[in-house]
Amino acid sequence: xxxxxxxxxxxxxxxxxxxxxxxxxxxxxxxxxxxxxxxxxxxxxxxxxxxxxxxxxxxxxxxxxxxxxxxxxxxxxxxxxxxxxxxxxxxxxxxxxxxxxxxxxxxxxxxxxxxxxxxxxxxxxxxxxxxxxxxxxxxxxxxxxxxxxxxxxxxxxxxxxxxxxxxxxxxxxxxxxxxxxxxxxxxxxxxxxxxxxxxxxxxxxxxxxxxxxxxxxxxxxxxxxxxxxxxxxxxxxxxxxxxxxxxxxxxxxxxxxxxxxxxxxxxxxxxxxxxxxxxxxxxxxxxxxxxxxxxxxxxxxxxxxxxxxxxxxxxxxxxxxxxxxxxxxxxxxxxxxxxxxxxxxxxxxxxxxxxxxxxxxxxxxxxxxxxxxxxxxxxxxxxxxxxxxxxxxxxxxxxxxxxxxxxxxxxxxxxxxxxxxxxxxxxxxxxxxxxxxxxxxxxxxxxxxxxxxxxxxxxxxxxxxxxxxxxxxxxxxxxxxxxxxxxxxxxxxxxxxxxxxxxxxxxxxxxxxxxxxxxxxxxxxxxxxxxxxxxxxx
Numbered sequence: 001x002x003x004x005x006x007x008x009x010x011x012x013x014x015x016x017x018x019x020x021x022x023x024x025x026x027x028x029x030x031x032x033x034x035x036x037x038x039x040x041x042x043x044x045x046x047x048x049x050x051x052x053x054x055x056x057x058x059x060x061x062x063x064x065x066x067x068x069x070x071x072x073x074x075x076x077x078x079x080x081x082x083x084x085x086x087x088x089x090x091x092x093x094x095x096x097x098x099x100x101x102x103x104x105x106x107x108x109x110x111x112x113x114x115x116x117x118x119x120x121x122x123x124x125x126x127x128x129x130x131x132x133x134x135x136x137x138x139x140x141x142x143x144x145x146x147x148x149x150x151x152x153x154x155x156x157x158x159x160x161x162x163x164x165x166x167x168x169x170x171x172x173x174x175x176x177x178x179x180x181x182x183x184x185x186x187x188x189x190x191x192x193x194x195x196x197x198x199x200x201x202x203x204x205x206x207x208x209x210x211x212x213x214x215x216x217x218x219x220x221x222x223x224x225x226x227x228x229x230x231x232x233x234x235x236x237x238x239x240x241x242x243x244x245x246x247x248x249x250x251x252x253x254x255x256x257x258x259x260x261x262x263x264x265x266x267x268x269x270x271x272x273x274x275x276x277x278x279x280x281x282x283x284x285x286x287x288x289x290x291x292x293x294x295x296x297x298x299x300x301x302x303x304x305x306x307x308x309x310x311x312x313x314x315x316x317x318x319x320x321x322x323x324x325x326x327x328x329x330x331x332x333x334x335x336x337x338x339x340x341x342x343x344x345x346x347x348x349x350x351x352x353x354x355x356x357x358x359x360x361x362x363x364x365x366x367x368x369x370x371x372x373x374x375x376x377x378x379x380x381x382x383x384x385x386x387x388x389x390x391x392x393x394x395x396x397x398x399x400x401x402x403x404x405x406x407x408x409x410x411x412x413x414x415x416x417x418x419x420x421x422x423x424x425x426x427x428x429x430x431x432x433x434x435x436x437x438x439x440x441x442x443x444x445x446x447x448x449x450x451x452x453x454x455x456x457x458x459x460x461x462x463x464x465x466x467x468x469x470x471x472x473x474x475x476x477x478x479x480x481x482x483x484x485x486x487x488x489x490x491x492x493x494x495x496x497x498x499x500x501x502x503x504x505x506x507x508x509x510x511x512x513x514x515x516x517x518x519x520x521x522x523x524x525x526x527x528x529x530x531x532x533x534x535x536x537x538x
Contacts, residue, residue: 020043022236024252025253026047029390053185064291069157080370084395091395094422102162102290103291113152121134140154144289160293189236190237193234195232234247252384273361274318274322274328282312309428318334318337321364355487355488365384453485469482472507
């Protein structure tokens with residue numbers, strides 16, 4: 001099967017025919033799997049109920065690239081975080097995804113926590129990460145002079161890093177779409193039924209049981225090869241019509257148990273875990289040099305203080321199990337708890353301006369490990385229960401799922417020619433050179449010297465490029481994630497009207513609408529910022 005469909009879908013805006021693989025969920029895990037499958041001679045469709053990629057758990061997290069030092073030894077999570085972190089570091093360097101190796105300090109504040117540090121260091125070594133080392137109280141305060149009183153000791157994890165959680169899934173999705181994967185947004189899956197018998201030679205098959213249980217497994221017999229006439233595919237009822245596929249991958253995050261129940265279910269239930277966070281202004285950034293971690297408990301990794309690749313400081317998250325998978329509201333109780341924790345860790349942090357507060361939901365289950373499984377009889381794979389490490393593990397998860405799909409019978413024939421290089425994404429971090437700082441780029445295109453968003457130094461050229469890109473934003477929030485526009489101290493108070501006008505002009509394809517900002521608008525030339533510290537609010 002080369003991805004050339006022969007059937008007609010129920011609506012002309014849906015892909016015709018039978019896809020080889022449909023991936024449900026365009027978060028960081030689903031886009032990573034789509035990227036991996038896009039390298040093979042397969043007709044693939046990536047669907048999501050939202051209007052953009054990475055709008056669920058992916059967009060609202062602590063944005064840390066974990067080493068996996070504190071995972072459960074021997075778990076699938078430990079293996080895939082370690083593998084995924086290594087793959088993502090290399091990928092980020094090629095794709096221009098902002099990453100900073102800040103290192104982390106896991107701090108003990110009580111004698112009981114201090115007594116746990118040797119066991120945590122041993123766990124790290126069992127997980128294959130051996131660079132962890134003890135830090136005395138004196139060294140700790142030399143390294144972090146703004147730390148609150150009472151810290152006793154710490155462990156250093158030098159390879160913990162911060163990265164951009166927005167550019168990462170956009171890069172995966174861009175690469176997948178360029179490889180021929182069809183992206184269907186605003187497409188909610190409402191039902192799944194088994195298709196009739198498929199003609200021989202149209203994909204993998206075999207026999208086996210239904211999904212269930214824990215960990216990562218391939219269900220069914222060891223038979224391999226392409227399917228005979230007894231192999232079955234799937235018919236997906238969606239909000240936009242009907243889709244048919246031979247194989248189905250469930251990477252639906254908070255909705256993954258709902259999708260799993262459509263195929264028989266069993267083995268796990270998603271219980272959304274809400275984490276509230278506070279983002280402090282860029283002027284708070286000099287207060288910390290590393291990610292500051294607490295000693296974890298059995299329920300949560302606790303409240304941390306971390307820099308971001310955008311130059312801010314992050315405090316959080318809380319951990320609250322809730323019933324509503326759409327409830328991302330912050331609460332007075334949660335924010336007060338964070339402020340109390342932050343005052344103990346970095347007292348001066350509470351004197352700084354708050355730029356934003358937000359809450360994200362993690363796809364927690366009753367199990368401690370990932371719920372990744374492939375059922376060859378049903379031609380069904382699920383990647384569920386990923387929780388807070390999905391960003392770090394994403395490429396490792398995709399690699400693992402791909403291997404098991406191949407073992408279950410999905411024919412993986414590489415496309416002809418050399419594999420395409422990762423796309424080079426617009427750089428929106430603070431550690432590298434932004435367009436407004438690049439004199440040669442501004443000389444070639446003055447739009448990169450015309451700043452529209454003063455707080456975040458976003459230019460009209462960047463907005464224009466985002467709207468003309470392969471995955472343009474559907475709304476202002478999508479534009480924020482692609483450029484950082486409106487994300488600064490004023491939260492759009494000064495530039496929202498101009499940004500909205502540029503967004504509307506770009507969406508309507510107005511010629512020259514984004515060339516240099518509207519006449520008399522509030523944009524400023526990058527040269528006017530000369531002498532100010534790069535990346536700080538105007």
